Amino acid sequence: IWASKSKGARYTFNHGALKALNDGKQMRSDWTLPICSGRRRLRVNGKKAHSTQKPEALLYRVILAASNPGDVVLDPFFGTGTTGVVAKVLHRHWIGIEREADYVALARDRIENVQAQPYDTAVFDVCDKRRLARRVPFSSLLENGLLQPGQTLYFRSDRSQRAQIKPDGRLRVGEFEGSIHQAGRHLMGGGPCNGWEHWYFETVEGALHPIDDLRAQLRATGGGHPMHSDQETGQ
Structure with missing residues (x-):
């Protein structure tokens, strides 16, 4: 779902970033990603902390494609904070909404332990400058x-x-x-x-x-x- 604040407002879609992420080929709209498992799966007393924890790879693609550094990412069903983790790594601000106190505690601890690399505009800005350039008909x-x-x-x-x-x-x-x-x-x-x-x-x-x-x-x-x-x- 694409939404804008006003008529004519531009939305963000980093087409070039997704293409680069897919070895130079245009990425399809259907993605095949592994489920969240192994060391990335949060557990409490040996049991899964959340039944539907999303893989970070999924949120990485979504956030990279639809936002830029400094943007605010909203997740109204925050769960254990996967969106916040990836947003922090990619230098986005984030807002998470979650009603379960146990999940909130896990998310806070998880995000606090993320050590993002220092921000450098030349490195983290993946916006395709050509798409912002003045249109020139052939x-x-x-x-x-x-x-x-x-x-x-x-x-x-x-x-x-x-x-x-x-x-x-x-x-x-x-x-x-x-x-x-x-x-x-x-x-x-x-x-x-x-x-x-x-x-x-x-x-x-x-x-x-x-x-x-x-x-x-x-x-x-x-x-x-x-x-x-x-x-x-x-x-």
Whole structure:
């Protein structure tokens, strides 16, 4: 459930962090995690302290994905404090609500014994800065002279897989026409495709660079920029 304080307010979803956590592959929405057992399972007099203690791995993913350092994490069913433990490790503030006094005592003791590493913004901030950057439509590269209609782009820097840029910003691959993302999916035979990362342009020197480099130039200058791709030959 995503909730916001007001209409138009942004929610937090650290897409890049989950992808990195999954060895560079987009993480699915269904997760397979081991149950809480072994030394991480709280016991009192040899018996389980809580019948449904959640594994820290589960809360680690949830908190990493949906919050940033310094945010407040609310758990209205705090139990033995797994949310608080992970929040402390990841440098989030937390609020826990629990009605059972025994669980409250266990949670307090458990969280107090957590030794989090010193906070360093460069280390703990996993927010994908690209998602916060100004949106740049592919057509803006044409409007600002960084690419030209009719110019050739290469898919995954493979010169045998090419497309031509139409004046409206769509790509033409054989008889197929679509956006940089749709054209990429067409060549891949389906599946997700970020066209900014997969399409390459050729420089005057003959080198291939991702079109995302041109988008970065446009963002940095806030407008037009001298062209660096080989526009005279249309290649």
